[in-house]
Structure formats: C-alpha cells, structure tokens
Amino acid sequence: MVRILGLNGSPRTYGxxxxLLKIALEAAKKLGATTEIINLYEYDIxxxxxxLSDEPLACRYPCVINDDMKRIYDEILKANGVIFATPIYWFSPSGVIKxxxxxxxxxxxxxxxxxxxWVEGKVAGVIAVGNDxxxxxxxxxxxxxxxxxxFIIPPFALSFFNMRGDVLNDDETLLEAANVGRSVTLMAKLVSEFKGVWFDVKLREWVSKIKDxxxxxxxENKEKVFRERSKIITKLMRE
Amino acid sequence: MVRILGLNGSPRTYGxxxxLLKIALEAAKKLGATTEIINLYEYDIxxxxxxLSDEPLACRYPCVINDDMKRIYDEILKANGVIFATPIYWFSPSGVIKxxxxxxxxxxxxxxxxxxxWVEGKVAGVIAVGNDxxxxxxxxxxxxxxxxxxFIIPPFALSFFNMRGDVLNDDETLLEAANVGRSVTLMAKLVSEFKGVWFDVKLREWVSKIKDxxxxxxxENKEKVFRERSKIITKLMRE
Amino acid sequence: MVRILGLNGSPRTYGxxxxLLKIALEAAKKLGATTEIINLYEYDIxxxxxxLSDEPLACRYPCVINDDMKRIYDEILKANGVIFATPIYWFSPSGVIKxxxxxxxxxxxxxxxxxxxWVEGKVAGVIAVGNDxxxxxxxxxxxxxxxxxxFIIPPFALSFFNMRGDVLNDDETLLEAANVGRSVTLMAKLVSEFKGVWFDVKLREWVSKIKDxxxxxxxENKEKVFRERSKIITKLMRE
Amino acid sequence: MVRILGLNGSPRTYGxxxxLLKIALEAAKKLGATTEIINLYEYDIxxxxxxLSDEPLACRYPCVINDDMKRIYDEILKANGVIFATPIYWFSPSGVIKxxxxxxxxxxxxxxxxxxxWVEGKVAGVIAVGNDxxxxxxxxxxxxxxxxxxFIIPPFALSFFNMRGDVLNDDETLLEAANVGRSVTLMAKLVSEFKGVWFDVKLREWVSKIKDxxxxxxxENKEKVFRERSKIITKLMRE
Structure with a gap:
C-alpha cells in the first residue's frame, strides 16, 4: 500500500x-493509494x-527552527509520493511552497x-495554476x-492551467491532473520493490580506478579531433 | 537486459x-546494461x-525531414534509457542537442x-559541462x-561541471556522473517490469464523473474560506 | 541625484x-548616487x-496586508534603482526576497x-550568492x-558567486559586482531625463488600424511559403 | 536616428x-526608427x-566559421536595438535562434x-509564440x-502568445507587441546620448582598495549577528 501526500500551496481551498490537486489524489486512490491533502497556509512555516553556510552539518532533521515544519517533515517521511500544488506567483511557487x-x-x-x-527514491509530481x-x-x-x-519524476508528472475561469470546465487539464496522480502512484508502487540505494557513495573507489x-x-580522441579543430582555430589567430 | 544510449552533444570528444558521459555509461555497464555513445556532431541533423503548427497530425515518426535523425530515432526507440550530455552554451544545450x-x-x-x-516510460539523465x-x-x-x-527522471539524474580544468581531477563530480549512469540503469530495470501505460487517456470518462x-x-471550502478573505478585500475596496 | 536601494535577502549580514551588495552600492555612490541597504530579515513581510484571483482591482498599493512591506514599498517608490541581493536557496531567491x-x-x-x-522605468540589478x-x-x-x-535591466546587471570561501578574495567577482552598481546608476541617470510613459496603452487604437x-x-507570404511547406507535409500524410 | 533589427526565428513568415514582430517594428517606425526584418530560416547559420574551450581568444568577430552569420553580425553591429522573435519549441527558442x-x-x-x-549598450526585446x-x-x-x-532590457520588452488561432484577433497581445517595439526604440534613443562604457574594467583598482x-x-556585523545564529546552531549540534 503506497501513501501519496498532496501539499497545497494555495490559500484558496476553493480554487x-x-x-487539480484533489483530482490527482482521487486518481491515486483509485489505484489503491492512501492519500492526504495538507493546506500549507494553515501551518506556521x-x-x-x-x-548550512556557517556549518554544513548543522542542517539536519528536524531543523533548528521550531515550528510546524516538523509535522510536514514527518508526513513527507511517511509518504511514498508527494504532489506539490501551487499557484503561480511571478512564474514561481507561492511563498509557503518556497x-x-x-x-x-x-x-x-x-x-x-x-x-x-531522506527523500531519495520518493516520487514527485507538480501542479501549477495561474491566470497568465x-x-x-x-x-x-x-x-x-x-x-x-x-525525488523521482515519473512520466508526465506535471499539470498546469493558466487561464481565468473554472478548471472543472476543462476536461483535458483534468485528465492531465488525474494522470499526475496515476503516474506518481504507479511509480511509487514500482519503486516500493526496490530495497537498495540510488546514490551509491561507494562508487567513489571504482571511479578513481576507471579514470585511467x-x-x-x-x-586518443583528442589526437584525431583536435588536430582538425586546431587547424581552423590557429588559422584565424594568425590572421 | 537494458540498453542505455549516450547522446554526446559536444564537438570535443576529448573534453x-x-x-562524464563515458563514466556514466561505464557505471551503467557495471550494472549489466549494454551501452552506446553517439557523437551527434558527426550526424547531419x-x-x-x-x-505541427500547420497540421497537428503531420508531426510523426519518422519526420518529414530526410536526414540522419532517422538513425537517432531508431537508437532511442531501442533504448531503455538515454543520457543527454551537452556543453553549456549560453545556459542551454548546444545547437545539435537542441x-x-x-x-x-x-x-x-x-x-x-x-x-x-513513443518515449513514454523511457528513462533520462542529463550531463552539462561549461566553463562558467x-x-x-x-x-x-x-x-x-x-x-x-x-521520460522518467530517476533520482539524482544530473551531473555538471562548470570550471576550467580537467574533470578527471574532480572525484566528487565523477562520482555524481557515475551515479547518473547507475540511477538511469536501475530505473530502466525497474520499469522494464511494467507493462501498462503511464498516461491513461481512458481516465477521461472517470474524470468527468468525479467532477461533481x-x-x-x-x-463547501469556499463557503468557509472565502467569507474571511472577502471581508479583508472588500474592506480595502471601500476605502 | 539618483537614489539606489539595496535589498539584502540574506540573514547573514557578514556573508x-x-x-557584493555593499560593493555595488559603493560603486553607485562613486557616481554620485545616494544609497541605502535594507536587511529584509529584520522586517516582518x-x-x-x-x-488578484478573486478580484483584480483589489491588488493595489499599499496592499491589504498590514505589515512592514509598507516601508519597503515606500523605499522602492523613492528609489530610481533597486539592487536585489539574495542567497541562492535551491536555485531561487531566499523566502523573504520571494x-x-x-x-x-x-x-x-x-x-x-x-x-x-508604479515601478515602470525603475532600474534593477541582481546579485546571487551560493555554495554550489x-x-x-x-x-x-x-x-x-x-x-x-x-523594471529596466541595464547592461551586465548581474553578479554571482557560487563557491565556498570569502568573495573578497575574488577580484573578478568584485569587479562584476561593482559594475552592477555602476550600470544601474548610469541607467538611472539616463532615464531620469525621460518624462514620458514606457508602456503606452493609447497604442491600442493604432494597433487596430494597422492590423489590416x-x-x-x-x-502574401503565406501564398509563397506555405505552398512549399504544404507539399512536404501532405506528401507524408499520404504515405 | 536609431536602427531596430527584427530577427525572425520562425520558418513560417505568415504565422x-x-x-507580432512586424507590429513591433511598425511601432518602432512610428517613433522614427529605421527597421528591418531578417528571416533567419533563409540563411545558412x-x-x-x-x-573558446580550447583557446579563449580564438572566439572573436567574425568567427572562424565561414557562413551567413557574417551578414547577421554586421546587421547587429549596425543596429541600436534587436528584437528576437521566435516560435516556442520545447520551452525554448527555435534551432536557428539558438x-x-x-x-x-x-x-x-x-x-x-x-x-x-561589441553588443554592450544595444537594446533587446523578445517575442515568443507557441501553441501551448x-x-x-x-x-x-x-x-x-x-x-x-x-544588452539592455527596457521596460516590458516581452510579448508572447500561446494559443491556437490568429493573434491578429487578440488586441491585448498586439498592444504588448507594439509596446516591445516602442520600448526598445525609446531606450535606443536614450542611450544613443551615452558615450561612455558600461562595464568599466578600470574599476578593478578601486575595488581592491575598497575591500578593506x-x-x-x-x-562588525558578524560580531553582532553571528553570535546569535551560532547559539541556535550549536545548540542543535550538541543534542
């Protein structure tokens, strides 16, 4: 059973x-996921x-700042996938998503x-909505x-709407939002089988051996290619 | 057995x-993938x-333009994963990658x-190299x-280097490039199990049912939230 | 006399x-500007x-929200140029700059x-600093x-530093930051001569006349070009 | 008298x-500029x-590559402003603009x-058109x-249209395109008065003096701020 979390970055829970976030999560449910929406505007973040810039190791769970982010961290840690839904404020996410x-x-x-x-291997989708x-x-x-x-980005993990009016009247966009939920859930299921690490620091040794x-x-390539390039370039330099 | 294709968008096959592309593909091989590098500068693309802008259905495999892109299409169709490696020319890929x-x-x-x-469910990674x-x-x-x-973007599917000098002297970047190859390959294996579609157009019907x-x-949310917001906003409007 | 405002989006006024912001403003002073730095982390914003999404005309100076942004608005309104200096948090500005x-x-x-x-014709520069x-x-x-x-973006209005260590040891970056201050100030002086509007809504009438x-x-162009394109495209469609 | 060049990156000179490029240039003419459109698809670039990556000084006018770019360089060198008009191909400019x-x-x-x-102080505008x-x-x-x-970016130097259908039916977009032409031309006139350099390499000396x-x-700032920050951070580290 996979768990998909929806983070709503809009203050307007009727917009x-x-x-679109709701429809994505309904599609996730349809595939057997448990889901939850968090309205971030109701949290103090x-x-x-x-x-990090003073001391690299100081930045760690659960963060030095004592606020509601602790609950968001814990929800994300429990989730297999996270869908970030945000209004478009100047071509970028709302302040709270940021x-x-x-x-x-x-x-x-x-x-x-x-x-x-600690988010390695979790699955993400993004929903963005604006007027423009x-x-x-x-x-x-x-x-x-x-x-x-x-995070993993599964196929077609994006849905957006950028016009005035009610998105519920735009079936194509709803279909895309539903597929964000679907794609994130399918991927979350697939990777739940995978027990290894994605980023393998132990490759470091192998890397230093393969360098030679x-x-x-x-x-060898330089030998062949560079001679030709060099001719062209030095020709100009001489002129 | 998965197949990982490396597309090299640099004219300098010694740079x-x-x-970095080579090291990523070696890491892919290490996990059992077959690999190949295509040097795009040797192709007429x-x-x-x-x-599309004249006639949406005109744009289709193998493209109306008769050139070497046909071979690239076929290599991509055969591949489970593609790693795009490009120099950074003005903050974006080289012309041939574009x-x-x-x-x-x-x-x-x-x-x-x-x-x-036709690229749905294939896995992608990106390598970008510049001076600046x-x-x-x-x-x-x-x-x-x-x-x-x-395309799927698996965890940490990016590697970059943005300094003068030989990247072979920078073990951290080599490690990241190796992990691009690793991540793309691991994901390609995982999804090779998956036989369904990712984007499901048949959700369209369900979507129109769930709208209500x-x-x-x-x-209901509007009822609750909007009243509060409305008060603030109309207050200003009156002033 | 022009006025250049520096908005510091970093909590670290020693970083x-x-x-870089300081050096940009010193260069502005050298050209006769009056300058000021605002440390945004000291303000409640x-x-x-x-x-806007509920009622387009509700968004106006001085904003429905009653906080320190009022003072920032007034400083910006007084300024001819604004230099935004921000740490790079996940490839984008810090929360307060956002x-x-x-x-x-x-x-x-x-x-x-x-x-x-109300910011039309003001001049902007951007300074961005990260570790990575x-x-x-x-x-x-x-x-x-x-x-x-x-806002106007004058030539070379950007300066950045993306490494660990003290930027005061990197003369090239300091030179670029100084030139941000210089460029913003020179442009602010030039446009202070200009008394007209930049975006002219009255062009609307002329536009509708010139359409024909x-x-x-x-x-005429379509006549010539499209015939050729059409041939290529329909050829494929028939196949 | 200023000269505004329009670079058309679309193969469809009827699209x-x-x-939008045409309307921008007509607005430029209205303000007394001489204008010209170059259809880049007719050039071999x-x-x-x-x-640069082999030899920094090798990259210089008129470029080692002998093709039609020479004519484009010369047109740009003659121009006070350049408007780049491009179709949106995958969220970025067409290949020829690239x-x-x-x-x-x-x-x-x-x-x-x-x-x-050699492009310092020239003025630029951008027009982008897509279906999506x-x-x-x-x-x-x-x-x-x-x-x-x-390049200088004057106020509101952007115009875009991202829908199917004829843009000539959308008066708001036409107004914006006209204002791109207006803004680029007004700025080109203003800066034609300016005879100095924008980027001043001679600031280097001053910069090294002002460092101390x-x-x-x-x-001093660190003294004050860091103590506070340090307390918070080290508290966590101890836990």
Missing amino acids: NTYK KDCIGC RVIDRLTALENMIFVSGRS SGEIQLISLMYATLNSMG EIKRVTE | NTYK KDCIGC RVIDRLTALENMIFVSGRS SGEIQLISLMYATLNSMG EIKRVTE | NTYK KDCIGC RVIDRLTALENMIFVSGRS SGEIQLISLMYATLNSMG EIKRVTE | NTYK KDCIGC RVIDRLTALENMIFVSGRS SGEIQLISLMYATLNSMG EIKRVTE
Missing part, C-alpha cells in the same frame, strides 16, 4: 490549484536561515549526516530542485 | 562532457520546421497518432521537456 | 551576499494571499488601477519577473 | 511570430563549435580581445543571456 522547499534541505542534507538523502503565464518556468525549477534532493581508462580513450 | 530535442517531437506527438508517446555558469538553467529546461514527452464531487467539496 | 517580489504586485498592478505600473549552483536559474527568473513589472496591413503582408 | 545566440559569443567575447563586448506553454522559460533564458552579453572597508563592516 483551481486545490481542484518559517524561513530557512541557511545554517519555504517548504528550502526547509526540505534538512532532509536532503542527511546525505552528509547519515549517508543518504510562467507554468513551465515554475515546473522546471521544481523538477531540478526535487530531483537534486533525490577514460583518460586514455579521450587522449 | 569534459565526453568524459536539420532544424525542426514546426509542421535540434535533437525539437525533432523528438515526432516521437512524442505519436500520442495523437497512435495514442501513446548556467548548468541548472539548462538541466531544468531539459527535465521539463523530457518529462513532458514521457470535487465541485461540491470546493464549494 | 558574501552582503559583501508576510505572504501574498493572491487577492515574498517581496510577490508583494510588489501591488505596485505593478496599479497599471489597472491608475493606468501605470543555480545562479543563472535564479537570475533569469528575476529578470523576467522584474521586467514584466516594468499586417494581415495583407502575411497572406 | 503569429512574424505578425552553422553550429558554434566552442573554440545558433545565432551561440554564435553571438564572437561579438561578446571581444571583451577579452578589445576590452569591450513555456513562454516565460524561453524569455527568462533569453534575458539572462542577452544581458550577460551587454567592506571587510571591516562585515566583521
């Missing part, structure tokens, strides 16, 4: 962000203060404390961020 | 882009001409022709693009 | 973000609650209330955002 | 990209081969050859790129 992301560093940074990012534009700018930022922390081989191959 | 991405629309757009994106900056701008763009086409339920819930 | 950006909508949205964005990566992702987002509000001309030209 | 951007390095890199980026999404992702990338080369002052200030 399009919430509706303070700014990250960047302890603060949750920044504070998630305390889970990610466990890689230096305990050898493993910027949905891909937002989603691409979230993808790079979440994946750098160790790679050095040799690229030097 | 850092190539080296022309610009996408955007047929053209490959644009032309991949012919596989993605099969969703309208045959009901399924822009690696995340590049990777986030690639992630949003590839995932919109149906969602409408009801959000109207 | 690299602050240092709450989340935007997106009134909240300031979101709340600036109350100045930008005056375009619908009074016919003009993401500087361009952050800066490009800020640029698109600030310019959409009406553009229609005619593009139909 | 929405072309139409090859990939940048990244000479190649032009990459090859512009030969003008920008003159900073190392002759002390000054990604306009801000594209524009933000272009902004960061062009500004890093030395900044060091002193931030050490």
